[in-house]
Amino acid sequence: MAKRYYDLTVAGCKRSLPILNLSDSLAIAGFVMLGDVELCENCARELAKKVPAEAEIIMTAETKGIPLAAELARQIGMPYYITARKSVKAYMEDPIWVEDESITTMGKQRLYLTRADIDRIAGRKVLLLDDVISTGGSMTALSNLAEKAGAHVVGQAAVLAEGDAVKRTDIIFLESLPLFEAE
Numbered sequence: 233m234a235k236r237y238y239d240l241t242v243a244g245c246k247r248s249l250p251i252l253n254l255s256d257s258l259a260i261a262g263f264v265m266l267g268d269v270e271l272c273e274n275c276a277r278e279l280a281k282k283v284p285a286e287a288e289i290i291m292t293a294e295t296k297g298i299p300l301a302a303e304l305a306r307q308i309g310m311p312y313y314i315t316a317r318k319s320v321k322a323y324m325e326d327p328i329w330v331e332d333e334s335i336t337t338m339g340k341q342r343l344y345l346t347r348a349d350i351d352r353i354a355g356r357k358v359l360l361l362d363d364v365i366s367t368g369g370s371m372t373a374l375s376n377l378a379e380k381a382g383a384h385v386v387g388q389a390a391v392l393a394e395g396d397a398v399k400r401t402d403i404i405f406l407e408s409l410p411l412f413e414a415e
């Protein structure tokens with residue numbers, strides 16, 4: 233059990249986030265949209281007001297961005313969204329990949345895109361979407377992957393900007409989330 237919690241209100245939803253150590257010095261308030269239907273629905277509704285009108289398709293990264301991307305695509309009437317995967321499965325043809333590093337990941341991982349999804353985004357205007365932007369490593373990886381697939385990135389959006397990301401002017405987000413000292 234966490235000993236500390238951070239009370240967050242976003243898109244009209246109040247959630248109490250457990251503060252968990254990442255290292256001896258750093259802790260995060262764990263924000264998990266996965267499984268939270270009301271949170272995904274409300275955040276998608278608020279983000280829908282901010283997404284660039286020119287965006288033709290949404291691209292997110294496995295895992296926690298998936299339910300948000302699904303809900304936003306549904307609300308704005310996009311019939312398909314793209315998910316960059318963190319491993320290659322037998323059903324994924326000719327995958328391309330980029331290196332990915334996030335605040336919650338020990339070391340590097342990879343983001344992969346399968347042939348069918350490359351064909352869906354090549355030459356199209358893509359909105360990159362995630363639940364949180366912190367170091368920006370995951371967004372950069374998504375952007376590199378989209379460009380490798382021949383897409384044009386027209387926006388980078390998330391529900392929360394964490395830590396230094398709150399100062400960024402090149403991203404769309406709904407609320408800020410602080411980082412914490414480990415205890």
Ligand SMILES: O=P(O)(O)OC[C@H]1O[C@H](OP(=O)(O)OP(=O)(O)O)[C@H](O)[C@@H]1O
Nearest residue numbers: 295296334335336365366367368369370
């Ligand atoms: O800006 P960054 O430092 O890259 O951090 C943000 C990323 O970290 C989290 O994913 P995580 O790596 O925990 O993977 P998961 O969604 O599979 O749990 C979050 O969902 C973002 O994708």
Ligand SMILES: Nc1ncnc2[nH]cnc12
Nearest residue numbers: 260261262263336364366
């Ligand atoms: N606060 C947070 N909770 C969950 N995943 C994250 N990824 C980056 N920051 C995060």
